Amino acid sequence: MMAIPQLTVEQINTIIPSASAIQEVDRGGQKIVFSGIIDGRKYALKFMAPNPSQAGGQTSEFLDDVASRAQREVETMQQCSTPHLVGMGPIGLSITSIAGEPIIYFSEEFVEGQNLRSCLEDTGVFSVADLVRLATHMAEAIKAIWQFSKIHRDIKPGNIMRRNDNGYFVLLDMGLVFDLQDESLSLSPVGTPLYFSPEQMDFNNRRTIMSFRSDLFSLGTVMYEMATGTHPFTQDAKTTWEVLGNIANVAPQSPSVLRPDFPERLSDIILRLLAKRPALRYRSIELFQRALREVETEGGVQ
């Protein structure tokens, strides 16, 4: 597992001299993200490094894995063209070293806005119109990735931003993208367990059954949460394993039960996304999009 690189603003300035106004914005499990201005535009600057305990004596396989993930993230951003996926910045995949430690870095678009987790905390559950909009935009994002036989694998409220300028929803962080046509980079299930699909846990069999429908399941979990304020699979669960058990075996309550004014049709769509078997979800993103349009037109969504 990669550890967060220990980097300072001064070190970033040394690595990317063209960047100014550098600030740390996020520190995740596998990377550290700064913001910085390059040529008058603000970008996110992402840095990754191997686990310090392995530094020095690290294996080339480990370095390859880190680099491969970053390469896949960059490649996916370059391939996909939709306003609902975060775009590349001016600095492509690069490698440097700080005090003898290898550091991988690149830049991507800095999305000014609020992620869904903080939206939920600030303003509560989404209106039906916002939910349909969220689903429509995420469908575009999933479709753009799937066009290249890839799966995001980490769709969750923290990875979806609502832009301040136009209200568009944007999917971030393609560091865990899974390429069905490439060699696997993972030796164990990856992603955020709370938003796993049932097949994401089925590690031995996943190449044959993982598809965009796994991302649809994760989106269903996000939509459920944004619709009701509760996670569909955490009830009565005290541990992650219990949540995973619920994801695999428990049918969630209909959102319209938890929120009586909620349209039945949209509730059905969310439950369908949360079907245990991929065959019971949508076989194409177009069918999912059509179902959303029906909610908009027939449900009188403003």
Add this chain to the structure above:
Amino acid sequence: MSILAQCGYGRGDKIEQGLDDGAIHGVIMSPRDERRERLEQDIKSWRSRYPSALVMFDPQFYAANLNNPRNGHLSEYDYYNKNSGLRRTHFSGTRIQGYVRECLDYQQETFGSNLAYLLSPTILFDAFRDSWSQIALNMAVESADCHANLDTPQPLLISLVISETAFQAMDPLEEFLDALTEIDAQGFYIIIRSNSASVQNAMESAPFGRFMYFCHVLTTINEYNVIVGYSDWHSFLLETAGVTHTATGWYQNLHQFSLTRFQPSSGGRRPRKRYSSAPLLSSPLINPELQDIYLARLLPRVLSGSARDTSLKNGPAAGEANWTDEISCLAHWHSLNDLSQRLSALPTQPERIQEAERLMQNALTLYAHLGSQGVSFDPSTGPDHIREWQYSLQEFRGLAGL
């Protein structure tokens, strides 16, 4: 949903009569049973005579890996003849591509727009996790890829020939559905190889309920078109599962699919004549069963309302001689079509299920009434199959959450 003719040996002019009568809405041709020249000619002529009829060509590639099959006219078709006698080792990726391309090319180049769909080649499998099912899946994927590169407006149906035994277990079935629903095609043409020789009931109740669920996932959930061949009396139940069309033929071996069709004939006598009664949901023997009903003055209660019924109105025994194979077949199609139309006229799946339940309950009541009037039935035509269907429908409802 409408009924299609499942063709086989002895076609005569049943197809034309069925289409003229409106008892069938299309045809699935059987190259095994037709001279190639005649088949090609007829398919082309039907297009102009019956422009709205659904005409399909079942390539019957599933006979290509049988041991010494009785190929009939199949050997006149290059896509089959070049590739018959296949063993498991003959299904490598490249070879599959070749089989698929030759089969689809033949349909496309010979018939073009005269066919409603192109049907992919496939092979039979007995279990959803066996190696043959993987080969069938590979053939399906290759067919979709090959079709995507064909310059044709004819949509593709992926063919599947599955043994009834495959429907014993749910987990493998669901895994197979997961894989199947990744295929980009218009739909599926499905044939079930039956274990049963029963006149009314080609499948056991639980496997049939699971097959209904299988169809429901493909049609209602995933919006594929699904045509089920050799479905016979099951047609009206498959309607409740959302199946697009079903097909049945004139002889028992065209009502249910069995590989005996491709094996050396063991001879046998002509089957006894039957009448297909929509109210009874079964095909009683003209003599003595229908005759006994007539003598009990209950004949109008069991007639389906086809124009062909007039042959029986003066007593089935008296009319038996005139009850030809052709009339019997047309009356059979009429009954099945009538049931299907009744269900498909209803707007929602729950209503169709409710209507199917009502039809079965009415049939059981009618059987009981006939019994009380002294009419007895051979076990093969008695009401047991209806109770099994009720169980199948219950199984299906449970699985589909309906």
